[in-house]
Amino acid sequence: MKALVALGTTLVLFILVPLIVTFISVNPKTFEGIYSNDYLRSQLLGAIVTTFEASAIAILILLITGVPIAYVLSRKDFPLKNFVESVLDLPMVIPHSVAGIMILLAYASGPLGGVLRQISLNIVDSIYGTIAVMVFVGAPFLVNTVRRGFDSIPRSAELVARSLGASKYQTFLKISLPMVKRNILTGTILAWARGISEVGALLIVAYNPMTLSVLVYDWYTTLGLNYALSVTLIMLILSIVVFIALRRLEGGEL
Template identity: 35%
Template sequence: MSRTDRGSNRNRDRDRTQSRDRHRDGDREPAESTAGASRFDAGLERLSSGLAVPALLGAVLLAYFVVPVAVFLSRMRTVDVLGGLADPTVQDAIRTSLVTAPVSTTIATVFGVPLAYVLSRGSFRGKRLVEAVVLLPLVVPPIVGGVMLLTVVGRYTPVGGAAAALGVPLTDSRAGVVLAQTFVAAPFLVVTARAGFDGVDPQLEEAARTMGYGRLRTIRLVSLPLARNAIAAGIVLTFVRALGEFGATMMVAYTPRTMPTQIRVSFIARGIDAIVPIALALLAVAAIVVLAVQLLVGTPRRH
């Protein structure tokens, strides 16, 4: 066989080998693609089947929330919203709520977060009693809570009388509004923040202590950052609860009127249409606060 023939045979063998390899690769790619697609479809099927019932049940409750709000907002077309907001009594109520609710939330945060940490990490006699006291404002009707406050800060009580003599009345004043809002709303912060601290691994705090950090520095650098989402949620809940508080506020400080108190007065005097403007203002303030906290703190991510 000549050298030319041997070269031609080698070229033909190489071409046949490359052709077989291309066929094998072509057969393998669709198989791998099909297997990946089937696994993806199976995952979607498991996800759908696992969430179908909870999603359906949750949708019923969600509709129960959305429908009344949507129907109420539809009344805006027949109500002079801007004219209602121009009413001086409405503006005074909005101003009072915007001043008192942040103060109540700040007080609840300053004193509630440390209490939540103690309840989460501490073990002491009477702890169950302290937990029950924290929950008490949540289980009693707000009007009853207002009556309880009056027995302590009312004008004719020792505390209330002394405060009034100093020119700082604790009833029928903004101070009274703050007292009522704090009493009713602060437990939301304590309960939520405690849940956040409970979710922080104590070993992380112990590791910080072994690095020479003191207790307060460990709380500031480790515990608070890890529990910040829960604390932020507690702040939001406390603020919106204080903003919407009516029962205890009405008992302790009927005047100056807050937005919920003015809503009640307007409803009795003129019906539903009269409360649409101030109710929209209340919803707008609550929505802005919730959105602002989410943007500043962020929302928990799944890992």
């Protein structure tokens, strides 16, 4: 048992050490430098706004589309079901830069890109591109987590509701959906975390407006480690705060 604890502790420390080192390595003077420089300050504030705006819209889109498909996959058997499941899992295994190229080819060039541009939804270097990337990479996390919730609902819970007078939609909204509330929150946390951490695909599709993750990369390559470190710290704190808030809402323990 001791050996197992030791091995497990090694992994926990492996993750914890960089977290602590990041916090203690930040030089407060860098923050002063950023704050006193109009350009850097607006770049940082813009990245914070873009990150939250894009990730909030992406999560909303994922909830509106992902929860229904999770329910359908859990309840129905249909031709090509395995294919649909694989498609939804695909963003988890595709390299990030490849995902970026795919999104670019599908929604920026070609006939679909033309249609999107005509309705003012140009995804290249716009927040629409950032949202598209976040939806793409977050989808499997939300759909799979919510689906596991639907799978765990006893069939009898829905049968009883139907027999007692609830229609299919009333059963879905009043019985099934509240029963997977925790899964929806967990799926939201995972998809959100995956979305805000994305860099590879964003570098190709929408380098600008920069998200915090892209800004870390940008400042690391142009201004050096100290500046990148200050954005990293902000992102860490924001991520931890949102993570704690959602877990509280979820009613789970940290």
